[in-house]
Structure formats: C-alpha cells, structure tokens
Amino acid sequence: MAKGRIIIAEDKCKGCGLCIHHCPVDILALDTSRTNKKGYTPLYVTDPEKCIACSMCALVCPDSVITVERFKKS
Ligand code: SF4
Numbered sequence: 001m002a003k004g005r006i007i008i009a010e011d012k013c014k015g016c017g018l019c020i021h022h023c024p025v026d027i028l029a030l031d032t033s034r035t036n037k038k039g040y041t042p043l044y045v046t047d048p049e050k051c052i053a054c055s056m057c058a059l060v061c062p063d064s065v066i067t068v069e070r071f072k073k074s
C-alpha cells in the first residue's frame with residue numbers, strides 16, 4: 001500500500017529524468033505521449049500504490065517540481 005503520494009507541478013518539469021533514476025521503487029517515468037507548456041515530456045507516476053514517500057525524487061529535482069505528501073498511519 002502507498003505510504004504517500006507525490007504531486008507533480010507538471011508545467012515546471014523539464015523532463016531531465018533525474019528523479020526517475022533516484023526513485024528506489026522505480027515508479028517514475030516520462031510521459032512520451034504528450035508535452036507540457038514548456039514543450040517537454042512531463043513526469044508521471046507509473047504505479048502510485050508503490051510510493052514509499054521517501055522524498056528522494058523531490059530532493060533531486062533541480063526545479064522543485066515535486067511535492068511529497070506522506071499519508072498518516074492508521
Ligand atoms: S517519494 Fe520516493 S518512492 Fe515515491 S515517487 Fe518519489 S522517489 Fe519514488
């Protein structure tokens with residue numbers, strides 16, 4: 001079950017792929033089927049259920065595109 005989720009400010013993404021390489025559960029990819037306002041292929045989450053809310057993606061993103069929301073334990 002997902003421990004959190006990421007919120008992607010899609011139009012700020014420049015499609016550099018840094019976050020993709022740092023995600024430990026490998027659930028990030030670029031959506032090659034479309035482009036954002038800047039003309040780049042934007043980031044998306046392939047399998048949100050696997051997110052462990054580690055924040056690695058947000059830390060490495062040079063453009064502060066990603067915000068991590070950690071779910072409260074129930
Ligand atoms: S918070 Fe961690 S697990 Fe979730 S998408 Fe980012 S790097 Fe991957």
Ligand code: SF4
Nearest residue numbers: 013014016017019061
């Ligand atoms: S590191 Fe940031 S700019 Fe680069 S692909 Fe990921 S979200 Fe987009």
